[in-house]
Amino acid sequence: MPASGDPRPCSIADTLAVVGEKYSLLVLREVCLGNGRFDQLVRNIGAPRDVLATRLRRLVDADVLQKHVYSERPRRFEYRPTQAGLELEPVLMTLMAWGDLHLRKDDDRPMVIEHICGNELVPTVTCTACGGEVRHENLMAHPQAPGWSVTGPTAP
Amino acid sequence: MPASGDPRPCSIADTLAVVGEKYSLLVLREVCLGNGRFDQLVRNIGAPRDVLATRLRRLVDADVLQKHVYSERPRRFEYRPTQAGLELEPVLMTLMAWGDLHLRKDDDRPMVIEHICGNELVPTVTCTACGGEVRHENLMAHPQAPGWSVTGPTAP
DNA sequence: CCAGCGAGTAGGAAATCCAAACTCACCATA
DNA sequence: TATGGTGAGTTTGGATTTCCTACTCGCTGG
Numbered sequence: 362m363p364a365s366g367d368p369r370p371c372s373i374a375d376t377l378a379v380v381g382e383k384y385s386l387l388v389l390r391e392v393c394l395g396n397g398r399f400d401q402l403v404r405n406i407g408a409p410r411d412v413l414a415t416r417l418r419r420l421v422d423a424d425v426l427q428k429h430v431y432s433e434r435p436r437r438f439e440y441r442p443t444q445a446g447l448e449l450e451p452v453l454m455t456l457m458a459w460g461d462l463h464l465r466k467d468d469d470r471p472m473v474i475e476h477i478c479g480n481e482l483v484p485t486v487t488c489t490a491c492g493g494e495v496r497h498e499n500l501m502a503h504p505q506a507p508g509w510s511v512t513g514p515t516a517p
Numbered sequence: 518m519p520a521s522g523d524p525r526p527c528s529i530a531d532t533l534a535v536v537g538e539k540y541s542l543l544v545l546r547e548v549c550l551g552n553g554r555f556d557q558l559v560r561n562i563g564a565p566r567d568v569l570a571t572r573l574r575r576l577v578d579a580d581v582l583q584k585h586v587y588s589e590r591p592r593r594f595e596y597r598p599t600q601a602g603l604e605l606e607p608v609l610m611t612l613m614a615w616g617d618l619h620l621r622k623d624d625d626r627p628m629v630i631e632h633i634c635g636n637e638l639v640p641t642v643t644c645t646a647c648g649g650e651v652r653h654e655n656l657m658a659h660p661q662a663p664g665w666s667v668t669g670p671t672a673p
Numbered sequence: 674c675c676a677g678c679g680a681g682t683a684g685g686a687a688a689t690c691c692a693a694a695c696t697c698a699c700c701a702t703a
Numbered sequence: 704t705a706t707g708g709t710g711a712g713t714t715t716g717g718a719t720t721t722c723c724t725a726c727t728c729g730c731t732g733g
Binding site: 555556566567569570593594 | 709710711712713714
């Protein structure tokens with residue numbers, strides 16, 4: 362998914378051009394958990410080594426990950442999230458919550474995240490201004506750039 | 518990205534197996550905007566028609582989209598988000614916000630979303646229990662299923 | 674000296690993707 | 704009645720990517 366070949370200018374497409382390729386977000390998951398070494402990534406994600414190497418290069422180029430030396434002689438690296446990478450973690454949490462809700466009717470969550478408040482994390486996406494929940498009915502799209510036509514219920 | 522070939526049980530991987538293939542989330546973007554007809558999707562997303570047809574089948578099978586007849590004779594369809602599909606819109610908003618922030622330093626956002634509160638939407642992912650922001654430093658992972666090893670700063 | 678590990682590369686088969694053309698059913702015009 | 708147009712795909716055949724296995728390279732530990 363190299364350039365965002367999207368005919369519309371769009372930050373969703375642009376973001377997906379960076380982290381939307383197969384395995385990229387799983388790499389981020391592992392790296393956020395602290396499992397940032399190449400062979401760990403191979404084992405934990407199940408990606409072919411060459412594809413993984415390509416993804417890692419791209420994520421480093423895009424400043425989502427950073428290579429970190431944890432041993433000179435022999436020189437060994439570990440991948441860690443940058444600030445920008447860490448700011449994608451909420452996306453992962455939201456994806457996880459959707460999967461937990463819609464892809465497993467019974468309560469067999471493979472992973473539970475605890476928030477610092479002590480409760481089990483159930484993420485909600487909210488409006489920073491008012492704190493209200495972000496739901497489709499509460500949104501209205503305002504295209505700023507040419508190339509957009511909006512016909513539906515979300516239209517202004 | 519058919520089955521989640523991930524060696525670990527994981528709702529992130531499972532969700533990506535449904536909506537993580539190329540174009541799938543852009544389809545959802547269009548459909549949420551009300552542009553749900555096949556040729557609109559082709560034009561607006563820039564995807565090859567056959568790939569798009571495959572994606573649409575998968576998204577309907579996964580109950581993210583629904584085919585809606587808007588004309589008998591000639592029979593014509595339109596794709597619309599299901600409830601589950603609408604619940605992925607927050608993911609799109611979060612991806613858009615990340616792209617706006619990290620992929621365009623200057624203020625040239627191609628699309629602005631207005632929240633019902635009247636303000637421009639800046640989405641934040643929060644903990645439903647305490648309302649606090651979801652940030653890496655505030656999270657702790659608790660694997661529930663075998664196959665997980667967590668070594669890093671997020672570890673319990 | 675030999676085996677092993679971490680972090681990748683290399684090579685070719687298999688699966689996907691892509692663009693353009695084609696289908697099929699229907700409607701509108703002339 | 705032919706002629707063209709639209710919407711929603713399917714077909715076709717070649718260009719890319721992925722996938723899998725094996726290999727490398729630098730180093731270390733016994």
